[in-house]
Structure formats: structure tokens, C-alpha cells
Amino acid sequence: MLHYALIFLVLALIAGVLGFGGIAGAAAGIAQLLFYVFLVMMVVGFIIHLAKGKSP
Numbered sequence: 001m002l003h004y005a006l007i008f009l010v011l012a013l014i015a016g017v018l019g020f021g022g023i024a025g026a027a028a029g030i031a032q033l034l035f036y037v038f039l040v041m042m043v044v045g046f047i048i049h050l051a052k053g054k055s056p
Contacts, residue, residue, distance in 0.1 A: 001041065005034035 008031035015024035 001034055001038040005031045005038060007031075008034065 008027045012024045012027035012031060015021075015027060
């Protein structure tokens with residue numbers, strides 16, 4: 001998911017440089033949303049990992 005966020009970020013940067021403001025804004029919004037979803041999933045996974053404890 002972080003991979004897709006980075007792709008949309010690069011797309012937003014390229015569109016911004018080329019003057020496509022609407023596309024750049026939309027791509028930046030999608031990248032931001034995907035990044036936050038990734039962070040939430042990472043924290044939840046970390047908490048679940050800690051709750052399970054060390055298993056062999």
C-alpha cells in the first residue's frame with residue numbers, strides 16, 4: 001500500500017510540474033489517504049504482534 005501511495009505522490013508531482021492542477025490535487029489527495037491507511041494498518045499489525053507475544 002505504501003508503494004501505491006508513493007506512485008500517486010510521484011504522479012502528483014509530475015502533473016503539478018506540467019500544469020495539470022486538478023489532476024495533481026487529486027493524485028496528492030489519494031496518496032495522502034493511502035499513506036494514512038498504511039500507517040493505521042502498520043500500527044494495528046504492530047499491536048497484534050505485541051499482543052501475541054513471542055512464539056517459536
